Amino acid sequence: MSAVTVVPADRLIIVDGEALLLEFSAPEGLHALQWKGESGHTEWTDGPNRLLTAADYGEQVAPFVTAWQAEKARREEDAAREAAARALPDARAAKTAEIQSGYDAALAASLTMPVDSPTAQDVSIGAALFAVDDAEGLAFVRETHAARRDELLAAVAAAESVEAVQAVEVSYAV
Structure with missing residues (x-):
């Protein structure tokens, strides 16, 4: 599993050190999500941080990685079209x-x-x-x-x- 950072207020998702600004949805009050390897945590504007385990990846982290991958693919396709x-x-x-x-x-x-x-x-x-x-x-x-x-x-x-x-x-x- 990847290293992932999500900052919804900045429209920022970073996967393995590669940052993209994009539109995505996130739970209300999520300030940031940090994930590295098999665990991570979420930071909330209206409550305490919460630890994430490998069992949380599919529901808590994977949607952001999927959004990041789709945006990266879209940008690569745009760049290829522009180069052509x-x-x-x-x-x-x-x-x-x-x-x-x-x-x-x-x-x-x-x-x-x-x-x-x-x-x-x-x-x-x-x-x-x-x-x-x-x-x-x-x-x-x-x-x-x-x-x-x-x-x-x-x-x-x-x-x-x-x-x-x-x-x-x-x-x-x-």
Whole structure:
């Protein structure tokens, strides 16, 4: 049997150290109930404390444990539903960030080849030189990467499950 504390005035039930606030009914005048293992006691606002024995558990303690278990299960179900509802938007946001990062990297690589780890300055200089040498080529590279980015973003927007979002492979031709 569990360790149980009940404080009706505070709408508090604690089972094995886990506290929940919930609505429940209790006998009139019950200030608190304490139970640990095989025994416990009740504290009353209008009378003396009363000892509880193992024989009292089913009638005196178990209803509070049952109420606590039902409330805990309800909260866990609510949390699971909320997590499921957030999963797809969270997956879409993460994949969108991955797509944008891939776009930025592909554009930087296209402007700075053969530099392995281009800096912002390398990208700026590469873009300026590319624009001077081949403005149409620069426009083509930007449009090609932007079209791929938009294609990937559309696939993410159309995905109806987390798995479908995660299946979108982020790749750019560089």
